[in-house]
Amino acid sequence: MIMKTKQDIEKYQLQETRLQEKLDDGTTRCHLCLWRCKLKHGQRGFCQAHVNRNGTLYNLSYGIISAIDVGAIEDKPVKHFQPGTQVMSVGSYGCSFRCDGCHNLEISWGVSALDDLAKGESSSAYATPQDLVDAAKKLNVQGIAFTYSEPAVWLEYVIDVSMLAKENGLYTVYVSNSFVTDEALELMAPHVDVLCSDIKSMDDAFYYDICKLATVDNILASVKKAHDLGMHVETRTNIIPGKNDDVEGYRKIASWIKENLGEDSPWHITRFFPAYKLSHIPMTPSESLWQAHDIAKEVGLENVYVYDDKGCDCAEENMPVSTYLTGTEEEIHQIKKCAASCCGDEGVLLKKYEHE
Ligand code: SF4
């Protein structure tokens, strides 16, 4: 559903931020992610998705769908939870990080989309939790994944959809950067089945570059907390040449996973593709991916997966988001190949958001 009719605009509503602390002076503190933004009336959080209006914090992006896709759960990547099933992936706008190599800029830093929402001028796709679950059932998928940027920044929607999904026999997957508070994890754990989290690096300097507040310890503590809360956890590292492709780093990540999540806990090793400020860095050579794999095996991890593929997210002409909410199963399940000359037949469309 696209918010273009009067009726759709009326359906869209600001939702009160779930984990907010109202302070005496009219400011509020958001406890969804580890930024823990303290905001005055009119101010928006780092993610841009939460705004203080007269002493109460509201989520602007509730139900606003920036991107949507249908595919195998293995592509999330999650390989040890209901393998062989299909999942509908959705994302909204805003993120708690600003990664130099982000492939989802228009979504993760979706400032203009969130500005339009704040001004009541949005033309983004909108779906109530019921709309989304209905679409998932119609498309015959078995789960819903929250991805494309950090889902903590619209946790209100993630939890409402997850509760409804469970009632309808669907599982849910949360694809995270794990810059998430313990409170947010405790809130989601009873409702969300799977956490697939990035461990981007074991070097604080790497995290400092993308988020001044984030440390390796923050990220690892969140991943461990999700595991301890009983969520099914899988981890992923995107290897970027010259940034996190050092042998000692691979060893530290693999050892941490083994010690904290178990030797059978899956680790996904993915290839970096040039983007944004890292456009000058070539894609990760196969040797680096397999070197990380071999070291993880040496350390004793049993389930290490290498994605030595030719992904592509450069295609700009994708099906509109609304097609996924209203289209038929046949329309959605047609094979999606990238027509761009750089990828040809082998590239698969990854992005589904609409370009302005
Ligand atoms: S989700 Fe994170 S970045 Fe956004 S307002 Fe809350 S604490 Fe700030």
Ligand code: SF4
């Ligand atoms: S965490 Fe992911 S979505 Fe957010 S800025 Fe980094 S790469 Fe982009």
